[in-house]
Amino acid sequence: MENIFTDDYFMKKALHEAEMAFEKGEIPVGAIVVVDNRVIARSHNLTELLNDVTAHAEMQSITAAANFLGGKYLKDCTLYVTLEPCQMCAGALYWSQISKVVYGAYDEHRGYRKMGAQLHPKTTVVTGVMEQECGALMKAFFQKRR
């Protein structure tokens, strides 16, 4: 039987979250956390609505997943996020010791790699999953705003 639970399958769910952010006038980034092919957290960027720079999609999903699991470590979890995490989110992911991070579009300006921040050495990283779709939503947002 074909495995439907691919990285694309889950990234589409993160992208759906990003679209919800877009519709609210937020920079369109979405994230979900998955454990054993089950989505245990989903969120999208809410920095404008909440007036809070810490309200990135990843931060909310990390907190929600920890609440769901009843523990602060996300050792058997995968985070899917439509945009490369910033240094804040990479730092939170570092502390969570998450198993795997999958991101879509690259952030060449404020992404954690460019800024010099680090994920946990135990974390597997997969990049560029549905990069075009994730990036297109970002481009559409910034074109609209100009």
Place this chain on the structure above:
Amino acid sequence: MENIFTDDYFMKKALHEAEMAFEKGEIPVGAIVVVDNRVIARSHNLTELLNDVTAHAEMQSITAAANFLGGKYLKDCTLYVTLEPCQMCAGALYWSQISKVVYGAYDEHRGYRKMGAQLHPKTTVVTGVMEQECGALMKAFFQKRR
């Protein structure tokens, strides 16, 4: 008239917060945010109590200060924190464009400088304020835990 509102004056308040964390069995880090010599946010590390790696003192104070100000940028604010921020907190401070960060003890292992993360270029940084007192509380905590 002597200015009582020195960095030591405010760091003592952050240290008081760190002592509250210590008493709860949390890694003893405290933070406050000050604007025009007025404390607008105070917090201490709650990662154990909340089961949440994002519940660092700085993160809570950034959110609380933004709530107080009604805007997400902390451009005229100073954050006092007893320990050098980690890369997550440095990343949040970066996004907040905070004016000034004052920290007490250095974190040579997980501090943002060692990890490679960055504060905002507009942020003034003052280090080592009440370093001994801030560091002594950390040492006492880890000795107790062993």
